[in-house]
Amino acid sequence: MSRPLDSVARKQARLLQFRTAPADLGEVIAYRPDAPVMDLAMELSREYKRNVGTGLDVQPPYRALECVLRAAAGTWARWQWNDGCYELLCAAPISAEDRRDVFRYWAEAVVPGPDGQRIGEQLAELLARAEPRSAILPPPPSAGKRSRAWWPGELARWRLAEELATLEWPRNNGAPVRFALCTDGRLAAIGHELPAEPDRKGTVRHLLPRITIGTAASGHSRRHALTVNATTTLLATSWKGVATVLLANPDQPLVVAAATDGPPWKRRLNVPAVAASRRLAALPRLSANVPPFPEHLADDALADTAPGPVWAVAPASVRTPGLGRGHGMEFFRRIEEAIDTRCEKYSHRSPVFIEVPGIKVPPTESGSRVSGPIPLERIPAALDAAGVSTLLVPVLWSTDEVRARVKAAIAAQWGPGEDWKAADGVAEPAAGGRIEVVFLHDKAGALGHGPRTSAERERDLAQMLAPHTREDTLVAAICETDWDPERWYPTIEAREKAEAEDGKWPSKQALARLAVTSQYIKQAPPPVPTHTREGKPYNEKYRAKKVASRQSGLDSSTANVLREILSGVGATDHRLGAAFGKLPLENWWHIGIHVRRHAQRRTPGKRRTTEPAPITATLTAMRPTGGKDSPWQIWAYSPQAGRWQPHSPATTALHAADLAWDVSGYRAAADETPQARAAADIVEQALIAARTQLPAPAPAVLYVDGDAAEYIWAGLTDEALGQDPPPGMPRPASWLPGHSLPRAQRPLATVRVIGDLERIGRPTGAHMRTSDGTWRATNTTNSLFQLATDDGTRTYPDFLLINVPRTWAAGPAGRFGKDETRFDSGSQSKNGYAHTATRFTVIAQRPNADCDLIGAVAAVLTNQGITSDVRQRTTTPLHLARRMDSTHPYYRRTTESTEDAPDTAEDRNTAQEQACNQAHPDEEALEAPSDIADRR
Secondary structure: OOOOOOOOOOOOEEOOEEOOOHHHOOOOOOOOOOOHHHHHHHHHHHHHHHHHHHHHOOHHHHHHHHHHHHHHHHHOEEEEEEEEEEEEEEEOOHHHHHHHHHHHHHHHHHHOHHHHHHHHHHHHHHHHHEEEEOOOOOOOOOOOOOOOOEEEEEEEHHHHHHHHHHHOOOOOOOOEEOEEEOOOOOEOOOOOOOOOOOOOOOOOOOOEEEEEEEEEEEHHHHHOOEEEEEEEEEEEOOOOOOOOEEEOOOOOOOOOEEEHHHEOOOEEEEEEHHHHHHHHOOOOOOOOOOOOOOOOHHHOOOOOOOOOOOEEEEOOOOOOOOOOOOOOOHHHHHHHHHHHHHHHOOOOOOOEEOOOOOOOOOOOOOOOOOOOOOOOOHHHHHHHOOOOOOEEEEEEEOOOHHHHHHHHHHHHHHOOOOOOOOEEEEEEEEEHHHHHEEEEEEOOOOOOOOOOOOOHOOOOOOHHHHHHOOOOEEEEEEEEEEOOOOOOOHHHHHHHHHHHHHHHHHHHHHHOOOOEEEEEEEEEOOOOOOOOOOOEOOOOOHHHHHHHHHHHHHHHHHHHHHHHHHHHOOOOOOOHOOOOOOOOOOOOOEEEEEEEEOOOOOOOOEEEOOOOEEEEEEEEEEEEEEOOOOEEEEEEEEEOOOOOOEHHHHHHHHHOOOOOEEOOOOOOOOOOOOOHHHHHHHHHHHHHHHHHHOOOOOOEEEEEEEEHOOOOHHHHHHHHHHOOOOOOOOOOHHHOOOOOOOOHOOOOEEEEOOOOOOHHEEEEEEEEEOOOOEEEEEEEEEOEEEEEEEOOOOOOEEEEEEEHHHHOOOHHHHOOOOOOOOOOOOOOOOOOOOEEEEEEEEOOOOOOOOOOHHHHHHHHHHOOOOOOOOOOOOOOOHHHHHHHHHHOOOOOOOOHHHOOOOOHHHHHHHHHHHHHHOOOOOOOOOOOOHHOOOOO
């Protein structure tokens, strides 16, 4: 936290972000072995790759080396490639004996047998003979280079974690809490696990509080800073899916964070780390530093009632009813106070964010923020802006309850008239005749569960819709589904079979092939029971409350389906324009760019595939059609369609095709990946086409996700902000989106949007000046802030929109952790909510760009969505581009086999060949020693 500046009268943000200085790193010792070490390291890598390195379920060996190095040294250490040779960096001296034993045992664990023993002995001898020297602090990465491997930043995070590990955190009742430093740089409250109430089987689940130190996005200030965040991690009671294991001895300086590998159903500890650590733990001088790893991952090693000495982190997918997550706001305020009062190096060294004057971003409905569905009288104008003359909404129903619920929602929102009967098979007008609604009973089971393919469902759906469709009609269907994600299955095979035969996904793609957008509404859950499991009747007031809550949830979800139907066809009203308030509404295209790299499909135990992982790329463009009381129009682009289209046909074209875009035909240059090359080329083609294919030429502002896109465009990185491309850039398109266009045709600016709190820092409130001129700290804030210099005399085009979670804002029931921490609470059943934030960094691409106005517009478009009644986590154009991806029928799911798909593969291949017609096949590159050393 920084002290409020008396020279600035406006509100100032409080943030768990702290600036660093070179002196904070302390002494760093470098051990640089003689030249033969390079040949030994390359030979070790070749032997490892030849034996086990290409197995998909085995992790690289250098993660194991880092683990045992830090455990043996009791502090930060790193083995890296630097300036043409290898070196061992350490924050404290390591004896020659320790260096020899660590590298010998590790090498022998990586490559078992005589070859590993020979390499290990030679490598260990070179390390033992290396003389210590002071490490040379490398300069920060230059523009266009990646910064995540910069070791001073890693060591700065470690130093702050060391400071926090020495603190005692007082409690209202009980002994103070101590956080132990782990070899991965995190802090864990070992010995202070938080238990839940025993479940019906008597199992006690535990939460392990942890603190994470991250590197902040410095933005235009270009000053290195650290962030602090805290989480509550669920401890596992079985080894299935566990990826991280913590092991510790009493009074051990570091807790060892070891990785697991192998298939999810048969996890094993990382073999090099286990083999090396067992031998090191047997040495008397290292037995206090290195814990003895367990021989086997048996479930009885994870005690149900008393955690330790093995702590296994449960996978994120595990859900435990009755056990909440999150710390709440009070714990973060105590972290802030502890750093300010007991960590002198970091006290009052937070960056200065001051409130932006004259801009209101209320998170709830107000004069400038509109909530609820599109008003009935504004639906015609919204459909006109979307290019829809008549919208046909078929309601494909199976149960009477869903039919009645949808009918009531349509009557409330779209005003079909008093004489509306909603007869089956009869299209009846609504919304002044601009919408036609027809109820169709799904007698053929086109939406039902079962092994039917998408092509079979498409034939049935085409027959159902054919009597009601016309050339001038756009179709958006409401479909019933009975899928329940919480449904219990007796075996894993039964659940997998049910998921494979879920009718929602093939029917959604079948509708997309018919150019029909769709929204699915689930059947009502079972009624609220009248008696408990033990046969006792429920309290009437309690049951009435549950019944009302159930009905309210059903009504709300049904109303939201109608809102999503309109937004799905690109119809929105005046709410975006009204949200600008006193800000000028410029005639700009706001273009959101979404790129997602798919996970490489892997089969445990099989060799790694040489095919690069595919990507998904989508863009949406939106602009006002008139003044602040006019609707906006929305267009979209995807490489599957190959051109800009209105939002609805662009979405169905994407959903009808394979979501994955093959990048094997794109030739990467320098340190670029095929995914980065493909994404940059696709976006550049879209921006070039936008000048001729969008309805009206106008300046553009681009919005990209900085967390996901910095590997694509080097100009998005902190080191490159405000600079020109370096001479060695392979292509202009790899610097910033649209950079290859002529200067007069480039976008006004690109807004880098960051939502990851590890790069922002957790907000803790604000400082406000009172009427008598003094400052007081507020515990919550929803304001928009702008980054300023340390004296507050100048601001940067960097903005921070802080948000209070809606559950916390709704009332006292959602404010667990408001005045006490989880360590002080007697119950762990509630979730703790704290501030979130979104960071906007404006990167000008034309000299006439008003960066301050663009940053304020980004905040307005985040605060006001087109369907949601609550503030979004990102800007509306970027949100819509993401939604095109996330609503795809097979988003993060397995698609149907090619023999089951209709004959559209030829058309998709043609479009893909046109998109990369100038690309060449990837050349197979040899892995450099530096790549092997830095693969951490």
